[in-house]
Amino acid sequence: MTACSSPADGNEQIGQSDLTAALGERFRNEVSPIQAERGYVLTLSLIQTSSLPSLCRFLFWDLGCQFGGMIAEELSDHWCLHYTFLLPGSGWIDVLLSLPIGTTTVPSIVAEVNAVDWHEREVEDLFGIHFEGHPRLGDFILHDQIWREGIEPMRKSFPVSCELKRKLDLEWQPLLIVGDPGSFAMPVGPVYDGGLGESVHFLLETVGEDVIRAVPRLFYNYRAVEKLAEGRSVADVLLLAERFAATSAFAHSLAFCQAVEKIHTVEAPPRAAILRVLICELERLRHHAGAIAAICESTAFGVSTAHASIIEEELLRASCVLIGHRYLFGLNIPGGLSRDFESGEYQRLLLSVDKAEKDLSTLESRLRYSSSFLDRLEDVGVIGIDSARYLNLVGPIGRASAQHCDLRKACPYSGYEGYAFDVPCEKEGDGYARLRVLFAEATQSVRLIHQAIDALQPGAVRVPCGGSPGGAALGWAEAPRGAALHWLSLDEKGLVDRYHAITPSFSNWHGFHEAAEDFAFQDFPIILATFGLSATECDR
Amino acid sequence: MSFWFWHGLRSGIRTTHYPRRAEAALGVSPGCPVNTEFSSDGEAQTAAAICPVDAIVAHGKSAFVDQGKCVHCQRCRLSIPSPMNWDTGYEWSRLPAGQAESMTLPSAFSRSMHVMVVDAGDCGACLHEVKQLNNPLYNIHRLGFFFTATPRTADLLLVVGPVSENMRGPLLKTWEAMPATRRVMAVGSCAISGGVFGHSFICAGGVGSVLPVDFEVPGNPPPPLAILHGLLVATGRKSVVDTERVSERRS
Numbered sequence: 001m002t003a004c005s006s007p008a009d010g011n012e013q014i015g016q017s018d019l020t021a022a023l024g025e026r027f028r029n030e031v032s033p034i035q036a037e038r039g040y041v042l043t044l045s046l047i048q049t050s051s052l053p054s055l056c057r058f059l060f061w062d063l064g065c066q067f068g069g070m071i072a073e074e075l076s077d078h079w080c081l082h083y084t085f086l087l088p089g090s091g092w093i094d095v096l097l098s099l100p101i102g103t104t105t106v107p108s109i110v111a112e113v114n115a116v117d118w119h120e121r122e123v124e125d126l127f128g129i130h131f132e133g134h135p136r137l138g139d140f141i142l143h144d145q146i147w148r149e150g151i152e153p154m155r156k157s158f159p160v161s162c163e164l165k166r167k168l169d170l171e172w173q174p175l176l177i178v179g180d181p182g183s184f185a186m187p188v189g190p191v192y193d194g195g196l197g198e199s200v201h202f203l204l205e206t207v208g209e210d211v212i213r214a215v216p217r218l219f220y221n222y223r224a225v226e227k228l229a230e231g232r233s234v235a236d237v238l239l240l241a242e243r244f245a246a247t248s249a250f251a252h253s254l255a256f257c258q259a260v261e262k263i264h265t266v267e268a269p270p271r272a273a274i275l276r277v278l279i280c281e282l283e284r285l286r287h288h289a290g291a292i293a294a295i296c297e298s299t300a301f302g303v304s305t306a307h308a309s310i311i312e313e314e315l316l317r318a319s320c321v322l323i324g325h326r327y328l329f330g331l332n333i334p335g336g337l338s339r340d341f342e343s344g345e346y347q348r349l350l351l352s353v354d355k356a357e358k359d360l361s362t363l364e365s366r367l368r369y370s371s372s373f374l375d376r377l378e379d380v381g382v383i384g385i386d387s388a389r390y391l392n393l394v395g396p397i398g399r400a401s402a403q404h405c406d407l408r409k410a411c412p413y414s415g416y417e418g419y420a421f422d423v424p425c426e427k428e429g430d431g432y433a434r435l436r437v438l439f440a441e442a443t444q445s446v447r448l449i450h451q452a453i454d455a456l457q458p459g460a461v462r463v464p465c466g467g468s469p470g471g472a473a474l475g476w477a478e479a480p481r482g483a484a485l486h487w488l489s490l491d492e493k494g495l496v497d498r499y500h501a502i503t504p505s506f507s508n509w510h511g512f513h514e515a516a517e518d519f520a521f522q523d524f525p526i527i528l529a530t531f532g533l534s535a536t537e538c539d540r
Numbered sequence: 541m542s543f544w545f546w547h548g549l550r551s552g553i554r555t556t557h558y559p560r561r562a563e564a565a566l567g568v569s570p571g572c573p574v575n576t577e578f579s580s581d582g583e584a585q586t587a588a589a590i591c592p593v594d595a596i597v598a599h600g601k602s603a604f605v606d607q608g609k610c611v612h613c614q615r616c617r618l619s620i621p622s623p624m625n626w627d628t629g630y631e632w633s634r635l636p637a638g639q640a641e642s643m644t645l646p647s648a649f650s651r652s653m654h655v656m657v658v659d660a661g662d663c664g665a666c667l668h669e670v671k672q673l674n675n676p677l678y679n680i681h682r683l684g685f686f687f688t689a690t691p692r693t694a695d696l697l698l699v700v701g702p703v704s705e706n707m708r709g710p711l712l713k714t715w716e717a718m719p720a721t722r723r724v725m726a727v728g729s730c731a732i733s734g735g736v737f738g739h740s741f742i743c744a745g746g747v748g749s750v751l752p753v754d755f756e757v758p759g760n761p762p763p764p765l766a767i768l769h770g771l772l773v774a775t776g777r778k779s780v781v782d783t784e785r786v787s788e789r790r791s
Contacts, residue, residue, distance in 0.1 A: 143706050153741065162741050168709065190710050191658055196671050196687060199659045199707055220706045221661045224742045236592055239613060239736045246665030246761070290668075303544045309675045310554065316672075317567030325570045326763060327665050330614035338618050366543065536664045 039474030041091035057112040069502035070119035088410035108134035115392030126154035141219040145172035178205040198535035214516035221539040229499040245537035250283045251479035253332040259475030259488040260334035264468045271459040272336035278452040281445040286315040287480035288442040291532040298529035299376045318352035335465030357446040377431035381515040381527035391511035395482020401429035407478040431530035505537035569763045573624035575786040583622045607758035608732035630765040633773045643754040644776040651684035656694035661704030665761035666728035672764040691717035702730040702737045703744035725755040
């Protein structure tokens with residue numbers, strides 16, 4: 001196990017002024033840099049659409065930025081496309097492309113930054129903007145066999161509560177890629193594994209033993225959370241932000257609350273910031289215990305599954321005792337937390353957390369000597385370091401392929417810069433590397449929980465949050481599965497104008513095929529489990 | 541590898557004694573707000589006003605909760621001076637509104653019921669709690685309940701989520717593939733009323749608008765024991781709760 005040094009610690013760090021200078025040299029006549037706030041360190045407003053690909057290539061490949069995501073916004077007379085990049089150690093860069101509302105075609109940058117692929121498909125499906133040069137648009141969120149063409153639900157003119165005339169095209173067939181003689185496609189899902197798997201469909205193409213193409217088809221759980229949010233109050237949308245992906249509810253609600261706090265230029269009080277770190281790490285610990293249980297289960301290793309799932313259930317119970325909810329709903333509010341805890345309460349939590357750590361480390365040491373278990377994970381579902389970079393993988397999956405970006409270090413929030421912890425990294429990129437990262441991160445989370453409890457000082461846990469004349473801001477958090485970005489725009493009445501959540505599962509599902517392809521069929525459930533992705537977190 | 545067997549034995553039996561005895565461990569249920577009689581009309585109205593999903597209705601001094609709508613946001617517990625009474629139990633299963641008689645499965649199923657689960661737009665919480673039933677701490681096999689991988693052998697369709705448009709088809713296909721003497725159970729407020737997602741162009745707003753629902757397990761999410769209570773109700777081994785009862789506010 002090696003702890004990767006993040007660029008923020010080393011001498012790789014690029015200062016903001018250096019960045020502006022570097023950009024000025026190359027893109028003097030093409031962008032107008034604006035000093036931005038509300039989550040971004042720099043906004044680069046493009047003067048010509050044609051310089052978008054070269055600027056994005058420069059940021060991603062030459063400067064080594066992470067791609068955060070793409071946010072589309074429909075304003076009264078123009079489109080705003082925000083391409084969000086993270087310069088580790090410095091902050092978020094917003095490449096802003098403004099286009100008149102009549103524009104229907106935008107150049108695709110998928111050849112420059114592959115990670116934009118699904119973002120462009122999403123915007124094409126929901127807003128109807130065509131990305132010229134994208135290899136595969138259509139049939140993404142709105143499945144072609146159900147939805148008629150020309151429905152663009154995220155457009156402002158589309159009413160949220162309309163009744164659509166459904167079409168059900170029974171003749172519809174998915175696009176097959178492998179054309180070799182004898183090849184066939186094996187469909188899995190959306191209801192599979194006795195329904196205990198989340199709704200997602202895989203089309204596994206094969207000529208016999210190995211999976212040649214694995215195409216996940218998602219968005220069965222698409223509930224249009226972002227559309228539902230529009231025109232509603234922040235308090236209502238908080239419920240949605242918390243409930244679209246419950247297994248990482250606290251991280252998502254934190255990212256959302258931070259966006260609201262940035263718009264209103266308030267900061268959560270120090271005690272709330274520390275408690276947020278505490279609960280975030282509790283959630284990560286519980287999530288990782290569950291992910292480990294799922295990996296054990298995928299190899300049909302019953303005893304270890306039982307051990308790991310008991311740890312998870314005990315942490316769910318400990319969360320419930322502390323917060324009053326097993327999935328940590330109802331605690332985060334803009335401006336802090338909805339309630340405070342007494343010292344006895346988090347001391348009791350500490351006992352559960354220490355027990356979980358001890359049990360996890362026992363489990364890890366036993367698994368390490370279980371050769372038949374390791375045989376199923378080692379050299380299975382490999383993602384190389386270059387592929388992980390190309391696909392812009394985030395979270396524990398990225399870190400198992402040496403992508404050390406962790407928002408807690410790369411762009412600290414809620415006071416994470418004040419804690420001592422490592423970001424565990426591996427280089428192999430196989431299933432076992434991903435399992436080791438999960439175990440190591442769980443240990444770091446316990447370390448953070450201890451530090452947070454030691455740092456707690458008496459004080460308020462909430463401040464009033466509101467009253468500003470609207471605006472937009474980006475909030476972020478390192479969710480258990482990786483980087484979560486919540487972009488929020490409020491109108492002058494304080495109602496939500498546009499809300500967009502970029503989730504780690506969305507980023508990583510895009511790269512899942514890379515791991516599943518060229519491995520045998522029987523490895524598929526194991527690869528799926530070592531990825532530990534959530535369909536509902538991706539679908540929103 | 542033999543050490544696993546030894547460690548497995550050494551852990552002993554950790555399984556809950558429910559339904560023989562109530563489970564006393566802390567944190568098995570988040571609880572839920574219950575019908576409360578306040579000392580004034582104003583307090584009841586405050587409780588009703590703070591609810592973001594209109595699950596609480598004030599009637600005079602009393603505030604009534606529709607568990608099928610409650611999303612466990614805890615605002616009626618944490619954010620008002622006179623909070624609602626909180627039930628810390630987990631026996632919440634009920635019949636759909638307007639259904640007088642329980643559609644309990646025939647006695648042949650009481651110790652052998654096969655359950656098919658469909659995630660119809662769930663946020664992951666309810667599904668995760670359903671999965672916990674396989675956890676040794678709950679171990680539903682001991683009660684004769686099994687998750688099955690195919691609808692052909694399923695007796696009960698357990699649906700979580702508000703039924704998203706893209707899952708409507710797969711849900712109906714699953715139901716149609718089940719043999720007769722089948723029951724449908726809606727688990728979680730989203731499956732009952734649409735929850736925070738409600739009814740929209742993309743959400744059916746609950747399983748009831750797509751399939752005939754026989755049993756409901758409210759909660760957001762209902763904890764594993766509440767879902768287990770639902771399974772016991774479906775086989776006639778437990779009875780549904782009385783949703784009309786009002787308790788005086790405890791101070």
